[in-house]
Amino acid sequence: MGNVAVMSTPVAEGRVRGPIDRRLASRVAVTRRYLVLAVLVGVLATASVVAQAVLLATIIERALRHHVTPGSLAPQFAGLAAAITVRAACGWAGEVAAHRTSAAVTAVLRRSLLAHALELGPGWLAGERAGELSLTATRGVGALDAYFGRYLPQAVLAGLVPLGVLAWIAAQDWESVLVLGGLVALVPVAMVLFGREATRRTAHQWRRLSSLAGRFLELVVGLPTLRAFGRAGQARREIAAATEGLREATMGTLRVAFLSALAMEFLAGIGTGLVAMVLGLRLLGGHVPLTTALAVLLVSPEVFLPLRRVGAEFHASTEGQAAAGRILDVLDLRSPAPAPAEPAPGARAAAPGAGMGGGPPAVALSGLTVRFPGRSTPALEHLDLAVEPGRRVAVLGPSGAGKSTILHVLLGFVAPDGGRVEVGGTALGSVPGRQWRRSITWVPQHPALLRGTVADNLRIGDPDADPEALEAAATAAGLGPFLSQLPRGLETPVGEGGLDLSAGERQRLAIARAMLKDAPVVLLDEPMSHLDRETEAALRSSVDHWLAGRTVLVAAHRPDAVPGIDRVVDLARAAPAGADGGSPSHVATAGGPPPGGEQVATCPDPGKAGPPDTPEGPPTLATEARR
Amino acid sequence: MTAAGLPARRRPALEVVRALARLGRAPRGRLVLATLLGVAGALCTVGLLAGSGYVVDRAAFRPGLGAIAGILACVEVLAFLRGPLRYAERLVAHDAAFRALGRWRVWLFDRLEPLSPAALGTWRTGDLLARAVDDVDVLQDLYLRGSLPVAVAAGAATLAVVVVGVLLPPAAAVLGGALLVALVVPPAVAALARPGRGREAALRGSLASDVVDLLRGAPDLLAFGQEEAMLGRVAEVEDELLQLARRRAWAAGLGSAVVTLCLGAAVVGVLAEAVAAVAGHRLDPVMLAVLPLAAIGAFEPVPAVMAAAVRTGDVVAAGRRRLDLADVPVPVEDPEDPVEVSPGCPSVEFEEARLRYGPDRPWALAGATLSLPPGSRTALLGSSGAGKSSLLNVLLRFWPLAGGRALLGGQPIDRYAQVDARRCIAVVDQEARLFAGSIRRNVVLGRPDASDEEVAEAIRLAQLDDWVASLPEGLETTVGEGGAKVSGGQRQRIALARALLTGAPLLVLDEPTAGLDRPTAEQLLADVLSSTGRAAEERTVLLVTHHPAEAAGFEQVAVMEAGRVTEVRRADRAGRGDGPAPTRAS
Incomplete structure (x- = not known):
């Protein structure tokens, strides 16, 4: 993990957030590969969209003017089917790539996060951090799934398809482009206007959510104490009130967060409506051929569709970004440990005290x-x-x-x-x-009990210990009577989903474990x-x-x-x-x-x-x- | 124990959804409203596209502005309406989901409360975290990403087919068929990717607990150089999850491709029907663009159904896990007709009390007999596992007796409501549990309506006054999650202050000096005895300890062994001869 520390930069204030946090793209190579593939798929999808519209318009125009039978339009219909098939294939490839990338990125990020947390050490992890961080490493990383799986593929299409389609429309009919282009130009404005605020609020919301989750967990863990003091009802009310408070706050956030989607829907609706009006009026004057008008009308929703989809996933994006930000912030922290990743030049390469003639060190x-x-x-x-x-x-x-x-x-x-x-x-x-x-x-004073068997926990001391050695250490640490009353002895599962040990039993386990590490x-x-x-x-x-x-x-x-x-x-x-x-x-x-x-x-x-x-x-x- | 107690029966998906709807008291009105808004929004799209097609087709015949003005106006109105309709739909739907979410969360707490601590003994934070936070958050998608998109897509599709049917019935048949395939195939594809789902949930669960183990056990893992091994274990789980994700990605891609192909088939088929109808003079040529555009519009809500199918699988799995909690038997129930607790200081008697924590477990209490007269002070000695804590579990009504009797104030303890019985007892736990928040908040948990003077007195009796005075923020100093920011000794003393504040007539100290240094421990016990001694007739004290020295000053000393009380001495200096005298130099 030494390279993480080398790569890390101090958290930049007010860094620019594109569709992809640049730190994310630079840290996870899979992201870059995915972006290249997504662009290719996007270009191909745009081409098939345009081809589809042109063929549809041609068929309609022929039938309208000449009342031909479907049979005489067979080549056009075949072309149409081909274009649709290409589009379906693009969709497939895009989805597969997105979901695979999402899984890979999550795995990489979680691994780096855990490894880096260990590097930052128990001093940093003490207190509320461990719980908070495990939430980030599970649920937070899960939010990235929605981000990569749902938001990013749409975001890439949103960046490519509208521009490609607009370019084609410009070649056909520049007046329609003025209408559509003008509306599309408003999209970034709306995004900035509503998106910034939504991002800020979502980040705040995330903090509230994780603090509520932490509180909920704490109350559940403390239930014996709460019950002993007859305060479980009070805790229940606290949870209900906190959840209700969170609902109100979240609705406040969403009212703003959904505004960008609303703006997008609105612009898309108006776009189609205005294009229909412009085309209709110009057709009335005979200023535009019907095929062109139809084709432009058919592709005009495609300008906005990816933008609308991306707007619909906007809060998946902000939550994912917020989660990614938290993870990247942790990864950017420099390890406070004074130890170098490699032994300092001249320092002995062995563990301290080793190779000193066999005696114990001072x-x-x-x-x-x-x-x-x-x-x-x-x-x-x-x-x-x-x-x-x-x-x-x-x-x-x-x-x-x-x-x-x-x-x-x-x-x-x-x-x-x-x-x-x-x-x-x-x-x-x-x-x-x-x-x-x-x-x-x-x-330690409070030894941790890990999920696994008693033997697994003892092997923390020496992973290669054979069953006899484990047995001997357990006996030496006074665990003999305890183990003998367990039907499965050393193979009894403990920790989560297994047997919970008393403080005294944990302590003896810790002594046995320490004995095993010679x-x-x-x-x-x-x-x-x-x-x-x-x-x-x-x-x-x-x-x-x-x-x-x-x-x-x-x-x-x-x-x-x-x-x-x-x-x-x-x-x-x-x-x-x-x-x-x-x-x-x-x-x-x-x-x-x-x-x-x-x-x-x-x-x-x-x-x-x-x-x-x-x-x-x-x-x-x-x-x-x-x- | 608990794991074995979980039901083997697998609830059918429909039963899970119904039960969830009931528990979340599904906000029906809001859900119906959201569906209607969604269908209206989707129909706006259909109308907008079809209307535009009509305008263009009609204008091609150059009929004059008047002929298209009406339709054009309608198109513009629909264009304006669609955004706000969708916005309203999403807000209403989210509000409904969050309301249900709050109820599910409280329901979980209600389910967990009677199970704690007895039936939850083997659970740990990681699993609870996963269940409580993740499952609940998944549940909110039951409506948002589950039933709602499906209802909207189905509603909009039906209405679009009806409209197309009025214009050209064969085209409606084609469109209807394509829509049906597009709505049914994605769930089938999701089912195709399903076999890995149960495995995936299990993997996610073990991933969550490994992550918690790794982070909370970081000191132990680092000290023993096992951090890499643990990271490797997490990596293994992740690798398997990646494999499953690949398969799911393949299925998701297939689903979206099927939807696109259905849309294509619908457009091609509807257009072919329209062209043939125009050639056969069965359809006004103006409708040529209207029909395929209406088909495109009708497909717009369909892609969300694929996602909904996948998501519903997750929701049902999460819901099933949560509902399984309902099958865990509640260890202690309140009596139907509880007796009142008589005022004053009650006596406590155990007669041949028997208890075990499971049918295959050894007897934790094997016929224990002990009597605590009102106002008496008793030290209960015994090695760990002798049954001391089990006796307290009975007294606090956390576990039922399997035999014998336990009396509180002369009445069998199971005849009281649990809350009433516990109100008589103030406890200092073995590992005192504090909650995030200020010292004051933790102390007044004992009695929320206590005055400042009473709190200060409890703080003083627990020997916390000097320390609190030295803190810049005094009583408002926060203790951290689980009291992590204060030392073990202070945690114990805050717990003692909390217990003293309750003013309950029965004070139970369960190893209160574990983790304290000797002099502090002795001073603490001496203070407890003197503070309770002043009102001896009002308060019974039970000290559970494995230090015989701490029994000094207790008028009754009981010794437990193997689940029985083997020795009871009633003497003022009972503890003296038993072990080395406490060291009190200076």
């Missing part, structure tokens, strides 16, 4: 500062933290003190605003994120917060065994969150008190002797060797971090 953070937009206090400020190779360090602190943020920085999800992050002497940002994360495994650095985020004491106790020895020989950083509320913690870092002492609701009085109580009796030191331990390239020398603790 983890070192120095002067780490992270600020989140819209928050007055930094989430982390000048934090120094080092984990020596093979050691286990617990980061404690009240909720919101930035424990998870440290792990997210180490995972490359959150770009630091200052400071240096190193794993095994390799600096974050000097190697691609994919490669950086290869040496890290993680137990990485030298282990990041644990409240790994056992949802486990009861017995389960946790049963798990401790296997977790201890797993963590042996790895460099471990744990974010936790308790210093005994995992066994064998070598050192505790208390963010409550390092971070400004009260940054997140934990008031100073509680902060002071943290870090007391834990009941479990593990080796805990709350003071710096200068005796342990730090990473070789830490300029300050021995590793320092976060407790010294405030400068």
Whole structure:
């Protein structure tokens, strides 16, 4: 996806919107091929329209003047049938090309959108974005279907057929061209007049629609809570009112959006009417041959027909354009991740910590500062933290003190605003994120459960794991009793349409998954917060065994969150008190002797060797971090 | 579970359409009006073209202006009318569709409400998103791109054939035949492309859930380097969808070609009949141009029918998915003659309560007995899976009992209306659910008519006051979708404030300290106990936890194991001996 970032340009203000967003045409090669084909089909269709009209006029004129039998007009009738067949073939080719293009473009755009969203990273996806974006990637991309399948073929014909037909009429009868040409010239005027406003309103409408969809989903997901508080009725009224409000707003939009179609219909009607009048009057004076008059009359609706059809699909176009715009806007965003797509020259090509003689790497953070937009206090400020190779360090602190943020920085999800992050002497940002994360495994606080079987979810940790390995990891993570009560065991479907797992079961699944990824650095985020004491106790020895020989950083509320913690870092002492609701009085109580009796030191331990390239020398603790 | 509960019966298309019309309370008047406007507009086209042909043919005989002036005037009037008629038709039709849409949406919510959370346990956001948003939006096309264009085309065609029949019956036969083929063949062609449709819907569904998985699970996928694999999975589904789309494109093209050919056949046939009739002196030569032009006009609404046929297939499929919801059994029904909840603080008793979540599932409650006297404070301990949450599901009337009894205020709980029973209970969920909007909005969900002072008091009791005071926007700070913008601890405390605000006599705390650091958790529990302690006779507290230490200070401690209450201790310091004492340094 590196080429996307290279191709991308900043979102241009007030860019010109043709029938096709230029960014779309330049990004998706299929679009260009389609346009060429569509033009060819359009030219051929125009020719057959004119031929059809001329032949019809000839037949009528002969029959009118000479009262001939159909048999004597056989060549003309045959020609007419041929012209019609060509036109039908053109229609077929045009439709097939349009629908195929539509499917191809949708697929390409969805793929780029998803890949780019991943590149922008979990930091960007956090909050409401994921839901909003999945709507864009499904429904929004679907709107493109109507755009490519229905609007674009008509738009291309609308651009070609009227001009071709007008050119032919001009060669036959220039006075009719004055009438028709004048009316056709009004079409762009009407489009600009009504179309601009309609586009603006439709874009606004789209935002409202997606926010209503998001709200609807949220209320449905929150139904248990709403019911528990007896507020489901209130939510129902809210949905009804929002939908009704949306209807009124949409009708307002449509009243404007349909104006362009109205103008088109109107011009077309007037066009035919006026041409009939002009031709009739000139026929009365004998200034025009009947064949010409008839042919011109027959083709005159064809000048407007493609324009009217395109007008009828106008809101399919604006919705599709709005959707395409949203997708292209996302694609145009530059990845905030500091990592290069390719390793920087001179940087080691391997994952950090690999190839260092087999031992686990050291983890070192120095002067780490992270600020989140819209928050007055930094989430982390000048934090120094080092984990020596093979050691286990617990980061404690009240909720919101930035424990998870440290792990997210180490995972490359959150770009630091200052400071240096190193794993095994390799600096974050000097190697691609994919490669950086290869040496890290993680137990998130809220692990995602993907649609698939339990085994599929475990294989996230190691796609090549055999069933025995999966079984072993599941047992080690304490999932044994849970799996044994499922008739299909590891092959039980979970996630959407399958079994929903409790928070504790998810947590154990995440531990098993993390175990399967045999990485030298282990990041644990409240790994056992949802486990009861017995389960946790049963798990401790296997977790201890797993963590042996790895460099471990744990974010936790308790210093005994995992066994064998070598050192505790208390963010409550390092971070400004009260940054997140934990008031100073509680902060002071943290870090007391834990009941479990593990080796805990709350003071710096200068005796342990730090990473070789830490300029300050021995590793320092976060407790010294405030400068 | 739910997936297995879905019906195997496939509703016939007609039944789906009828049911949808009923549920959307089809705005009949508006639909009829839209159809009439559409037919009138289409007839304007026929009249405009045929009239123009007449004017030109007639003028060729140079009869003088007076002879064509009347017809010319009519042509101009029709030319003026057509646009506004079409405009009005589309507005009326869209209005009707949106009205029905709103009703369908509310209907869905109504269907989902009694199924939640029990019968919806296995659903997730992706599927609901697809069902709720996409299906509903597809349904609006039932009229707009479905029945309406068909009605207009059929109406206009019939009238055009009648008019042509008056002039030249054989021509009417040709035109009628061609129109019939053009109206019937496209649906047949759509059916030709149909075999892939069910598969396509399934693929779209799995695509939607994969997209949600990919975006919501992005951190996990990236951390484990599995993002490419997941993108590959999406790509596979898309490739298959592309194959199906190709076939559909072929059929769509064929349909439009058939319509063009029918139009051609009609024009050629009608013209041949007219030429023969003129040669045989059965028709005024002036009508020579009128007839083929009328045929062209009559075909104008026909292409929309092909699209309508395709679209109706989608609508019926979406409608079928939505209607299948109606077949999912509602787990808990209100009694026909509910008893009133007596005022004051009710007692709660479980006697040999049994519950399981499916016939093939293990017993979640296997005869649990527990009594909560009014004003008592009970801690319910037990490992995960012991049945603690199931007990709450019974209390909140989310699940029915399969055996034994549950009493609220001395009455079996299933004799109350669900709403009434829940009104007695304030809950802090295990994973507290917040809604997008301000902190205040989330707190007053507990009691919408609460005064500012009461809200402030609830905020204070939940230990949120310092934090709220530090926020620039205070209580009006937004929490994001699902509370995503606030930390887990704050989410829990906002949920606690919401529960305290209800003033319900029974306060249920389901693992309220999960995700909180120890000192904060202890302070929180201490505050809850002291705030409820002041009015002990008014409020019963039930704390569900797996931390024995948190039971300290509760006068009754119950322990659950394997769906049974195995131990009940009534002592002021019940929790002390059970586990390590809470650490309270400083």
